[in-house]
Amino acid sequence: MRIICFGDSLTAGFQAPTRENPSGHATPYGAWVQEFIGSAGEVLTSGVCGEVTGEMLLRFRRDVLVHRPRIVVILGGTNDLGWNARPDAIMHNLVKLYEQTLAAGGVPVPVTVPSIRVEDSGGNPDAEAWIADHLARRAQLNGLIQEYALAKSLAWVDLFGATADPDSRQLADRYSNDGLHLSTAGYRVLAELVYRDAISHVLAG
Numbered sequence: 777m778r779i780i781c782f783g784d785s786l787t788a789g790f791q792a793p794t795r796e797n798p799s800g801h802a803t804p805y806g807a808w809v810q811e812f813i814g815s816a817g818e819v820l821t822s823g824v825c826g827e828v829t830g831e832m833l834l835r836f837r838r839d840v841l842v843h844r845p846r847i848v849v850i851l852g853g854t855n856d857l858g859w860n861a862r863p864d865a866i867m868h869n870l871v872k873l874y875e876q877t878l879a880a881g882g883v884p885v886p887v888t889v890p891s892i893r894v895e896d897s898g899g900n901p902d903a904e905a906w907i908a909d910h911l912a913r914r915a916q917l918n919g920l921i922q923e924y925a926l927a928k929s930l931a932w933v934d935l936f937g938a939t940a941d942p943d944s945r946q947l948a949d950r951y952s953n954d955g956l957h958l959s960t961a962g963y964r965v966l967a968e969l970v971y972r973d974a975i976s977h978v979l980a981g
Contacts, residue, residue: 806821
């Protein structure tokens with residue numbers, strides 16, 4: 777069984793350099809997924825930093841479908857949101873990725889986009905409005921992802937819910953070094969969710 781983790785820098789495992797990790801070495805979550813499934817399958821990672829969903833579509837057949845995967849974990853949209861793309865436009869591209877996977881005989885696993893964190897708005901109304909807008913658009917996109925998965929009876933992964941601070945709804949400190957990308961702990965959580973909420977069900981079936 778071949779599993780492909782597909783997406784942007786969050787799939788590539790990008791980490792911002794820190795004092796503890798000065799080189800900012802990548803920690804793709806697919807490596808942990810491979811540990812979890814052992815010899816039951818092969819896990820490949822296909823993540824490109826900075827990529828938007830339109831670019832993901834352009835390389836999907838070449839980088840994913842030609843490998844005939846059984847499962848494709850799809851995480852995209854963070855960069856689109858950063859460029860102020862509309863959630864419905866982002867979802868349009870994601871649906872194409874999901875549907876192409878299904879048409880090729882694979883199982884797509886939709887993943888919600890994580891939150892962001894801004895350390896201190898300083899009480900600035902403009903800054904607080906910016907944060908609120910970004911959180912609102914993430915909530916809208918993630919709602920669409922969840923609705924699609926439920927409508928298609930697909931297993932899906934709520935990365936936002938697992939890594940956001942329950943009070944502020946911003947990305948929790950322990951899961952991110954820079955407020956945008958995940959830390960080692962964050963990528964580990966993503967791997968655990970993917971295995972627990974999606975892949976284990978396919979293996980059991």
